[in-house]
Amino acid sequence: MQTLIQASTQAPAQAMSPQSTASSDSDGAKVSGDAIVPHMKILVIEDDLEAAAYMTKAFREVGIIVDHASDGESGLFMASENSYDVMVIDRMLPRRDGISVISELRKRGVNTPVLILSALGQVDDRVAGLRAGGDDYLPKPYAFSELLARVEVLGRRKGTPEQDMVYRVGDLELDRLSHEVKRAGKDVLLQPREFRLLEYLMKNAGQVVTRTMLLENVWDYHFDPQTNVIDVHVSRLRSKIEKDFDKPLLKTIRGAGYMIKDEG
Amino acid sequence: MPSRIIQRSRLMFRSTAVRLSALYILLFAICAAFLVFYVTALSEKTLVQQTRQTIQEEVEDIQRAYNRGGVNLLLRIMERRARQPGANLYVIAGPNGELLAGNVASVQPGVLDRQGWTDMPFVYEPYAEVGGPRKHLAIANVLQFENGLRVMVGRDLGDPSRFRYIVRQALMVALAIMGLGALIIWFGIGRNALKRIDRMSAASQKIMAGDLSQRLPVGRSGDEFDRLSSSLNAMLGRIEKLNEGLRQVSDNIAHDLKTPLTRLRNKAADALGEDREEVRKAALEGIIGESDQLIRTFNALLMISRVEAGSIAAEMSSVDLSAVSADSAELYEPVAEEAGISLVTEIEPGIAVNGNRELIGQAIFNLLDNAIKYAGEGSDRPVIKVKLFSAAGEVRLAVSDNGPGVPADKRGEVTKRFFRLDASRSKPGTGLGLSLVEAVMELHGGRLELSATDEANSETPGLTVTMVFPVVKA
Secondary structure (H helix, E strand, O other), X not given: OOOOOOXXXXXXXXXXXXXXXXXXXXXXXXXXXXXXXXXXXXXEEOOOHHHHHHHHHHHHHOOOEEEEEOOHHHHHHHHHHOOOXXXXXXXXXXXXXXXXXXXXXXXXXXXXXXXXXXXXXXXXXXXXXXXXXXXXXXXXXXXXXXXXXXXXHHHHHHHOOOOOOEEEEOOEEEEXXXXXXXXXXXXXXXXXXXXXXXXXXXXXXXXXXXXXXXXXXXXXXXXXXXXXXXXHHHHHHHHHHHOOOOXXXXXXXXXXXXXXXXXX | OHXXXXXXXXXXXXXXXXXXXXXXXXHXXXXXXXXXXXXXXXXXXXXXXXXXXXXXXXXHHHHHHHXXXXXXXXXXXXXXXXXXXXXOEEEEEOOOOOEEEEOEEEEXXXXXXXXXXXXXXXEEEEHHHOOOOOOEEEEEEEEEOOOOOEEEEEEEOOOHHHHHHHHHHHHHHHHHHHHHHHHHHHHHHHHHHXXXXXXXXXXXXXXXXXXXXXXXXXXXXXXXXXXXXXXXXXXXXXXXXXXHHHHHHHHHHXXXXXXXXXXXXXXXXXXXXXXXXXXXXXXXXXXXXXHHHHHHHHHHHHHHHHHHHOOOOOOOEEEEHHHHHHHHHHHHHHHHHHOOOEEEEEEOOOOEEEEOHHHXXXXXXXXXXXXXXXXXXXXXXXXXXXXXXXXXXXXXXXXXXXXXXXXXXXXXXXXXXXXXXXXXXXXXXXXXXXXXXXXXXXXXXXXXXXXXXXXXXXXXXXXXXXXXXXXXXX
């Protein structure tokens, strides 16, 4: 069972659901401090002021600059006037619907990555959001760690080596063309699904990747797995790439997900 | 007082029966008036024609008498005829128009100057009423003999106002009959049919007031009203059933959420009273974990109700069920292996159904989750089998385990929200998994079948859950 909590020794992570406002006042959210894009600037368009305040506080604590708009029109104005790395837009907004804000922005040539937050049902709503030009979708309620991981991945997407044929993390190498994986020059044999899992983790090296993100990007299902299925796959992968080596690369970020990173 | 009468009549006019009756009266009155005038005009014409014919015959008689016996015979005949009761009008006039003999005191000037039929009815005065108030109208035929003698034979047309009186009388009678008709219609429709509508709305009022067990009255005639009542009753039955389900679900939710909420509260109380940092932290972690579980439960509930409401149906497309089944099995295979369960597949390739891949995927995941939870309980070699095949126009996706199974009499209940077998209450889970699977199958026009994997094995018969999709697409 996924536990959405608490600090590990490697990466101090304290994440909680945005609903638990009581605890947000006590010590806030400190998630994977070393995975932050420097000076990332984001715009949050959210009319629930309490949720927005919690989100803003949590983002600022990990060093992300946050602007906030509480309705669709002012959000559209701010998004057109300023330049942001990522926008987080609520689906239901006063004065202008979230979907309409996104399509209007895309019409005006603003290509900033957008993450849609929605309290509506997942399946059909997600399709509608992505069709309007959204880049990612997160149904409410969500854990802040999930939101943060997704915002970071979106923010870094510009710099992502999408064209790179070979991903490297430390002495681990993944060739996307020949599907070969090597660690310190030695071949590592992976199943096709394990290969895709590693590929996604390495593409987002240095960033937290949540279980839901893995289910979405490796298996193409868009819901909370709710069980430990993903963990078992990751631990299988880990045993294959780390079994004969001293230095761990694939870390479990407790309460959030996984991250592949060369500590040395 | 008069305002109350206005009020009453206004109310009355809002009744369909009254409005219909008024409309019928108006229509009938117009038709009746037309009919009366038509008949009157026709009979008047016939009457005039008959009169003319009588006159014509007499004129011919007189002509013959004159030819036979000259003026003397003519006078004699006319005198005799004039004395008869109800006689015609007879006038013998000289060449200058002076009246010589006959039963008329005076005629309208100019009538005697022209030979043959008078064009229009003319005015005359009979002897009996010289200077009287009434005007008499007549038509006549005038004969002129060569010696300048003129003979007029005419007939009284009767009193014109009397004729109008008859017409009016006829109209009155017609209208009275129509009023009676309208009253009968009002009784027929208003007292009977429209009263039934009133009864129906009265029943509806009661239903709206919250008594969903009320039904609309259905008569024996099987007419439109009865058919309407029957379909409305069927609708009410469905609503009542749904409502009952809803009530049960809310009861269940209230009951099943109270337990974790109580736990949550107790943990919070513990944390509050705890001084040791470590223990306090652990308690807080427990609280968050508990809250997450609650959120999951709510998400699952929301998902089920959205699927049941059919609002997700918009995103349907052709789904490669073979691939989805294989992917799901592959996803769960490591989990099964870790739990010491062997997961085998028997998947017919190339089977597609019309549906929503996400929902079907989630349904299969739920079945596999369940199977892993219970497979092998009480058995040495736990096995889960995923089998996909098409048969008899149906696509069947079966997930079987060899666990303790579900007793036959409980199989109908395990798909109900929050229903859990007593034996499985200790296992983690929301009690919503199969509810979602069933809702997904209903959305796809299919069904969910539960059976024992091995009927003969009384210890661990196992459970086979089959998702049955209706249409096979080549």
